Amino acid sequence: MSLAHILNIWPHSPALSLIIALLGAVFLLYLARKPAHKAIFSLSRVIHNGFRMITRSVLIAENKVVERNKEVLLTAGERAAEQLIEREFHRVDAVVRRDMSGYPALQRVLAEQIAHIDEDYRESTELPVPPPDWVKAVETLAKLPSREDKWVANILGEIHKTAVAQYKNAMEEYRKAVAKRHALLEKMMPYWRKLSQTLDQVDKTIIGLHERTRVVDSRMTEYQEIQKKTDREAGRLRASSTTQFFISAFVLLIAIGGAVVNFNLIALPMSEMVGGGSYIGNFKTSNIAALVIILVELAMGLYLMESLRITHLFPIIGQMDDKMRTRMIWATFIILLILAGVESALAFMRDRIAADMQALRQALSSVETAQPTIRWIPTVGQMVMGFILPFALAFVAIPLESFVHSSRTVVGVVMAAVLRLIAFALRLLGNAAHYSGEFLVNIYDLLIFPALWLETLIRNKGQQTEGKDVTDIQDIIVKEEVS
Amino acid sequence: MKKLLAFSLVFISMLLSGCTDTTSHSQGVYMLLDSSGTYKQEVKKAQAIINYLLGTLQPGDSLAVARIDSASFSEKDIIAKMTFDRRPSVTNQQKRLFKQKVDEFVATVKGSAFTDITGGILQAVEYLNETGSGTKYVLIFSDLKEELAKSHIRDFPIQLSGCRVVALNVTKLRSDNVDPREYYKRVEAWQARVEAGGGHWRVINDLERLDTILAD
Numbered sequence: 001m002s003l004a005h006i007l008n009i010w011p012h013s014p015a016l017s018l019i020i021a022l023l024g025a026v027f028l029l030y031l032a033r034k035p036a037h038k039a040i041f042s043l044s045r046v047i048h049n050g051f052r053m054i055t056r057s058v059l060i061a062e063n064k065v066v067e068r069n070k071e072v073l074l075t076a077g078e079r080a081a082e083q084l085i086e087r088e089f090h091r092v093d094a095v096v097r098r099d100m101s102g103y104p105a106l107q108r109v110l111a112e113q114i115a116h117i118d119e120d121y122r123e124s125t126e127l128p129v130p131p132p133d134w135v136k137a138v139e140t141l142a143k144l145p146s147r148e149d150k151w152v153a154n155i156l157g158e159i160h161k162t163a164v165a166q167y168k169n170a171m172e173e174y175r176k177a178v179a180k181r182h183a184l185l186e187k188m189m190p191y192w193r194k195l196s197q198t199l200d201q202v203d204k205t206i207i208g209l210h211e212r213t214r215v216v217d218s219r220m221t222e223y224q225e226i227q228k229k230t231d232r233e234a235g236r237l238r239a240s241s242t243t244q245f246f247i248s249a250f251v252l253l254i255a256i257g258g259a260v261v262n263f264n265l266i267a268l269p270m271s272e273m274v275g276g277g278s279y280i281g282n283f284k285t286s287n288i289a290a291l292v293i294i295l296v297e298l299a300m301g302l303y304l305m306e307s308l309r310i311t312h313l314f315p316i317i318g319q320m321d322d323k324m325r326t327r328m329i330w331a332t333f334i335i336l337l338i339l340a341g342v343e344s345a346l347a348f349m350r351d352r353i354a355a356d357m358q359a360l361r362q363a364l365s366s367v368e369t370a371q372p373t374i375r376w377i378p379t380v381g382q383m384v385m386g387f388i389l390p391f392a393l394a395f396v397a398i399p400l401e402s403f404v405h406s407s408r409t410v411v412g413v414v415m416a417a418v419l420r421l422i423a424f425a426l427r428l429l430g431n432a433a434h435y436s437g438e439f440l441v442n443i444y445d446l447l448i449f450p451a452l453w454l455e456t457l458i459r460n461k462g463q464q465t466e467g468k469d470v471t472d473i474q475d476i477i478v479k480e481e482v483s
Numbered sequence: 484m485k486k487l488l489a490f491s492l493v494f495i496s497m498l499l500s501g502c503t504d505t506t507s508h509s510q511g512v513y514m515l516l517d518s519s520g521t522y523k524q525e526v527k528k529a530q531a532i533i534n535y536l537l538g539t540l541q542p543g544d545s546l547a548v549a550r551i552d553s554a555s556f557s558e559k560d561i562i563a564k565m566t567f568d569r570r571p572s573v574t575n576q577q578k579r580l581f582k583q584k585v586d587e588f589v590a591t592v593k594g595s596a597f598t599d600i601t602g603g604i605l606q607a608v609e610y611l612n613e614t615g616s617g618t619k620y621v622l623i624f625s626d627l628k629e630e631l632a633k634s635h636i637r638d639f640p641i642q643l644s645g646c647r648v649v650a651l652n653v654t655k656l657r658s659d660n661v662d663p664r665e666y667y668k669r670v671e672a673w674q675a676r677v678e679a680g681g682g683h684w685r686v687i688n689d690l691e692r693l694d695t696i697l698a699d
Contacts, residue, residue, distance in 0.1 A: 268571070271569075271570070271571055272572060276541060276543060276570065276574070277541065277542045277543020277544070278569065352572075360538070361538055363579065364535075364537055365538075
């Protein structure tokens with residue numbers, strides 16, 4: 001029924017027709033009030049429950065992602081800690097092998113030095129001078145009573161001379177013996193020094209080992225913490241991983257800059273080789289060729305780093321035996337070297353083509369410009385850049401590995417956050433559906449308020465009449481009882 | 484094993500041929516120089532445009548310069564034509580040679596009695612279609628006043644589908660100054676003729692903006 005029909009219910013009176021139509025509509029809506037309320041409520045409940053179910057699924061998915069993230073982080077952290085501990089043990093092993101393996105020889109040297117010192121010491125000990133036998137004879141003569149006797153005095157004088165001579169001899173020999181002892185003790189000095197140095201060396205080794213063991217201890221503590229799988233440890237690893245992600249992304253951006261410079265260096269001369277006017281799709285063949293060269297260099301760099309076991313992106317390369325790995329190192333290095341040479345040559349060619357183009361442009365514009373005096377500097381600079389950039393790009397493998405590993409956790413964290421946001425939005429929508437049901441019911445009642453008002457009026461009147469009837473009946477009963 | 488190898492080779496060659504771009508990305512430019520009467524004085528300006536084109540066109544592109552004389556539908560009127568080599572170094576040499584030919588023409592140009600623009604356009608379309616260029620430009624360096632010799636028939640539609648016709652330096656004649664409607668009528672008549680033939684029409688009178696010639 002169109003609006004024209006509605007306005008023509010009462011002919012020639014659209015206002016009246018509209019009022020009749022509205023009254024009819026209100027009446028019909030009043031009649032359908034209860035089923036309509038039920039329908040609105042059930043619809044809002046269905047939507048609300050649907051959203052709640054989806055929210056629950058999303059939250060479960062988010063929990064799984066969080067769990068997976070934690071697992072990935074802890075596994076990566078555990079592996080990293082294991083590698084660090086392994087490296088520390090290797091260092092300890094290297095120290096032990098280097099220093100401790102020399103200990104038997106060192107011990108022998110020490111024993112020899114000690115034996116030397118001991119021998120020298122024994123030789124340098126001071127032997128007591130044996131008392132001369134004639135001392136007793138002198139004592140006996142000294143006790144003789146007649147000291148004034150000339151003969152006795154002569155004898156004593158002679159004895160005195162002999163004793164003095166003897167004394168001098170004895171002192172001479174004693175001095176010689178002391179000097180010899182001193183010489184022996186002086187000979188001991190280098191042995192002492194050597195012994196001291198040897199012991200210092202041992203001390204340093206022991207201290208180094210002690211420090212290594214302390215590092216191993218701290219690493220082991222970290223490892224144990226990771227194995228406990230605590231949230232604190234997961235948080236620490238997450239922060240570390242995020243930092244790694246941003247650092248590696250920054251370094252990769254620098255590498256991309258280097259690749260762009262490299263591309264510009266070789267794209268023009270490549271057109272001399274593959275033709276400047278040929279296209280693959282919408283791209284110049286020379287540009288694609290230049291890009292391919294750069295990508296091949298990157299790939300070679302990746303293989304080289306893998307073969308050197310600096311990165312671990314391709315397990316198959318890491319698992320190769322050492323002989324094969326060494327061959328691979330040489331092969332990739334030689335290919336990189338050749339590509340660097342090619343790039344250097346292309347850079348030279350680029351310089352020549354650019355100079356030729358410049359000359360042509362000058363001829364076309366009929367403008368004479370001064371030739372640069374030092375033309376070889378940019379040429380050499382470009383050639384050196386062309387040679388170095390492939391090797392520089394080879395090192396991209398290191399930040400790339402870091403980026404790949406850290407992006408796993410960062411992407412996981414972002415995904416969890418997105419899921420949480422989706423869950424929040426869904427819950428919000430569910431609640432909105434629930435309350436919009438109530439709102440629609442109220443709007444429905446507002447539309448039919450004249451009918452509801454009448455209903456309330458009639459009901460109140462009915463209740464008053466019923467109340468009056470009840471009072472009359474009670475009065476009659478009371479009167480009957482009284483009578 | 485041999486079968487496998489042969490199959491692999493066929494497959495790779497099919498892949499490669501599938502990747503090859505069949506659409507031409509090269510540009511073809513045919514420039515018509517009006518050498519009639521008073522317009523002969525303007526040829527120096529045309530030389531600057533040709534130099535600009537030589538500096539702009541890439542390896543693989545084609546360029547031809549022809550004069551408009553009394554009967555322009557002829558290869559004899561082509562001053563220089565060249566499809567540049569794919570190698571930039573060879574292209575540079577070709578451009579030098581091209582410039583030399585144009586310079587020689589400018590130095591020895593002689594005025595013609597009539598102006599057969601239609602014949603020149605027909606010759607241009609023929610040349611551009613032969614080059615197989617992806618984008619075709621016909622540059623008309625003229626005042627667009629066509630004067631035909633008796634018995635020359637040129638009042639028929641021209642096929643210019645896929646061609647962009649650019650009228651350069653359309654100077655106003657003395658009669659145009661008396662009645663400017665003549666100028667507009669002349670330009671509109673050419674526009675209608677070009678567009679009826681499936682071509683795209685443009686007029687560039689400001690020669691300071693040469694970069695707009697091959698802009699679209």
